[in-house]
Amino acid sequence: MRHRIEEQCVASFTAALVENEKSAGTIAQYRRSVEAFARWLGADIEFGKQEAVAYKTELFRKYKLSTANANIVALNSFFKTMGWHDCCLSTFRMQKKSFRDEDRELSQEEYQRLLAAARAMRSDQLYHIMLTIACTGIRISELAFITVESLSRRQCCVYLKGKYREIPLPSRLCELLREYCAGHGIRTGPVFLSSEGNPVDRSNILHRMKRLSQEADVPAPKIFPHNLRHFFAVNYYGCDHDIARLADLLGHSDLNTTRIYTRISMDQLVSILDQVEKKMQPASDKE
Incomplete structure (x- = not known):
């Protein structure tokens, strides 16, 4: 036809x-x-x-x-x-990788430099948005559900795409966001809004984050909002090796999606394999 x-x-x-x-x-x-x-x-x-x-x-x-x-x-x-x-077309079959591309792997030091750069450039809202994503794994589209009222409850309730979920908010993050709200005269409703009073959108945040690249000395390909969500997932999984609980926090219905988020870099994978290899060496080589 x-x-x-x-x-x-x-x-x-x-x-x-x-x-x-x-x-x-x-x-x-x-x-x-x-x-x-x-x-x-x-x-x-x-x-x-x-x-x-x-x-x-x-x-x-x-x-x-x-x-x-x-x-x-x-x-x-x-x-x-x-x-x-x-x-209708079939999608391309992709071999699953057990590691993340290093050109997108955000280190702890690079993350801290991004925060410092936002501070240095007096981008207070961006600083707190990046901090919030990295501490909770929340999506940009879900930021509007973090309200002044939710900070006292230490959780925000998200309803998107016909799905409802609760996102816990760490104590220290709530304190910092309350200070941010007080400093900017935000007394009720969403914590993060655009200058026009609308929810912040991904393209705007992406553009503002990219501007931090030179000041933070972090490669631009590593700087995008969703990478902070990956950063949260890797750090959370390092503290609590419960992938099902992490999937709940990220709002994933498929654990295979969550596994993608917890991939480590090739260097980290090689380091783990080196540790395994030491245990496999012949006894004569260990002496």
């Missing part, structure tokens, strides 16, 4: 995503993927499975597999919504 992507198709798809309670970030991402495919096809061009497969090859050529798969998932959602099931 042949199909054509028209403006009304994208509008209907967006409405379906909203109805299914997808987050604003997911909706924007899915729309971008569909619009990119439409641009690749060209104006008023009909397509079928052959063109969809050709575009999949183009994604493989241009992007990392994870990015290519994210685009395929978005397109499949669009195709299913439109009833174009004949165009």
Whole structure:
């Protein structure tokens, strides 16, 4: 069968995503993927499975597999919504890695330098946002649920995408956030809002964090909000080796997702293997 992507198709798809309670970030991402495919096809061009497969090859050529798969998932959602099931694509199979890419591994020293840089650049809100994510593993989209009232309860209640969960807030973090609120005249409601009074968004926080790179002497590829969530996961798992409890804290329904968060760097993995190797050496070599 042949199909054509028209403006009304994208509008209907967006409405379906909203109805299914997808987050604003997911909706924007899915729309971008569909619009990119439409641009690749060209104006008023009909397509079928052959063109969809050709575009999949183009994604493989241009992007990392994870990015290519994210685009395929978005397109499949669009195709299913439109009833174009004949165009659905399979995602690329990826070998699971037991380690994280070192170019994204954030060390404790680098994290501390990021905080210091935010202080030095007088970005008080950004400082406390980074601190909050690193201490709780909370998502940017969930920050709006941290309110002045939640600080006294030492927990915030999050309701997103039809799911409800409670996030515990560490004592010292609550003290620091209360001081922050007092200093900025925040008496009630969300602790972190934009200058227009709206919840802070990921792109704004990302842009502000990237500006810390030179001052903090931390490579820019390591600096993004979600990496602080990974940073929390690795540090939490180092203190409490209960991956199920960590999954609950992060709001994961699949433990396999949580395992991705707890990956260590190749250097750390080699260090562990070196320790194991010492125990496996022949007795004569240990003497």
